Amino acid sequence: MRRLYFDYNASAPIDPHVLDAVVEALRACGGNPSSVHREGQRARAAVEAARRHVAALIGAHSTEITFTSGATEANNAALLTLAAATEGALVTTLVEHPSVLAPLAAIEARGRAVLRVAVDPLGMIPEPEDLIGQAERAGAGALSVMLANNETGNLFPVARLAALARARGWPTHCDATPAVGKLPVDVEALGVDLLSLSGHKLGAPKGVGALFARADFEPAAAILGGHQERGRRGGPETVPALVGLGRAAEIAARRLADEREAPSPLAALRDALWDAIAAIEPRAVRQTHPTLCLPNTLNVRFPDVDGETLLLNLDLDGIAVSAGSACTAGSLEPSHVILAMGVPPDLARGSVRFSLGPPHTLDDVLALIDRLPAVLARTRTPRW
Ligand SMILES: Cc1ncc(COP(=O)(O)O)c(C=O)c1O
Structure with a gap:
């Protein structure tokens, strides 16, 4: 079964170009960036190039x-x-x-x-x-x-x-x-x-x-x-991972520049996902603001469902999402964010976050929509 990863807000899978840059840095940047010899200078140059890319991404x-x-x-x-x-x-x-x-x-x-x-x-x-x-x-x-x-x-x-x-x-x-x-x-x-x-x-x-x-x-x-x-921060720099961060920043900056011409395709995919969920489960509540929101994130509260159980059932069907934030996953406490919105704890536990990433296509969203009804039916908490 094809895995469908919809948890980019927890962690984005490593970009293939970033992976190449990291592997190359592991191979080529063995020196300590603080050393004055040639190997050290090469590592230092790699760290400073990464810093320039990160700075450029945020206008710093x-x-x-x-x-x-x-x-x-x-x-x-x-x-x-x-x-x-x-x-x-x-x-x-x-x-x-x-x-x-x-x-x-x-x-x-x-x-x-x-x-x-x-x-x-x-x-x-x-x-x-x-x-x-x-x-x-x-x-x-x-x-x-x-x-x-x-x-x-x-x-x-x-x-x-x-x-x-x-x-x-x-x-x-x-x-x-x-x-x-x-x-x-x-x-x-x-x-x-x-x-x-x-x-x-x-x-x-x-x-x-x-x-x-x-x-x-x-x-x-x-x-x-x-x-x-x-x-400001003692300890040798994590050179290969920083090279990866620099490459990722460069790629993101280029993508954002392209999106100035045409808006992020993720917002349309996210909205298609929400429309389908609302059709499958009309009592589902969209917990993401309708307009003032990131293009990639959709938080949904499902009725009569425990989010952790839904997450596990989705995982069995090849779909990765989050219930609450990943950092609190594994705990049965409902998300502090959803509770702060005034949702009672029992209902807050039905919250699931779908978060998309740049490689996603309509095909991925349709595959998710296709698998969702059966998983929801299997997960529903019986009402005695
Ligand atoms: C809003 C926000 N701040 C901070 C962090 C922590 O980031 P890191 O995993 O790099 O420590 C996260 C991670 O999920 C986050 O979502």
Whole structure:
């Protein structure tokens, strides 16, 4: 049976061109980028080329990019930076990724005020002026708001928020992990001071990512013990994976430039999938905003179904999706994002996320639609 992978928000399978670049780097870049000999220089050149590609993808300067082990580390470093550089409450939303919420909780436990702004039943944060009003009343000092939610795909108005925050002297961090490569992301247009991204959401290997920090904003070193990354992150660079990240950034930039002429084909595939699901199960609820969303993400709540069981049954039928976010998969707790939308825990457990990627075709979506009714019938929780 042909496998159908619809879990790009959890991890994008490695792009074949990226794979070639990684293998070549494993072969050719054996030196330590910090060494002055020729082998070291070759590894250094490969890392710096990757940095230029990542910077270009988000409209930054190379010197503003610090490579990390992924967005989790970038988010941790960003929040430590905000906590050290500002006073007053750190303002975020209830639907951020755990790699933002957990460091904020640790910072809060040390006595710093944190405001977590609620979302509405569609999973959208308040209008920027309202959110900033809440922040002002809480005595805000800085903001951390994601560009797109990884579970629903909903987009948040970060550019407007960052402009309002800047006018008040508050810096803004943005976790752009799910959006980078799927939408044009430009740090100048967004006006943010710090931004996190991840390699494996882009078709690069897992274990690499980056933190953008505006030139006048020195990020706190998250890992001490080395001069690497200009003293911001100790430990030798993961050269082959970074080469992969650079290649993935280059490919994403080219694809996004092409999509300026014609919109992403993924949005049409995603909408075809939703139309088919609504026809198969009219009581299904679309938990992704109808318009303000990533082109590739569709979060659906199925009635009388446990999302984890549906996920396992779909897997048996060759289909890979997520119930909640992958990072919490395996736990029976419903997603904090869906709960924040006011969905009762029992219903929230019926949530499934389909996330598409660039190689998908209508053929893949039709194959998924073809297999879905039987899996749903098999999964339904009997009502006694
Ligand atoms: C919104 C968001 N932020 C951060 C992360 C963490 O990224 P990484 O796996 O690179 O640590 C993820 C991963 O799913 C994510 O979706």
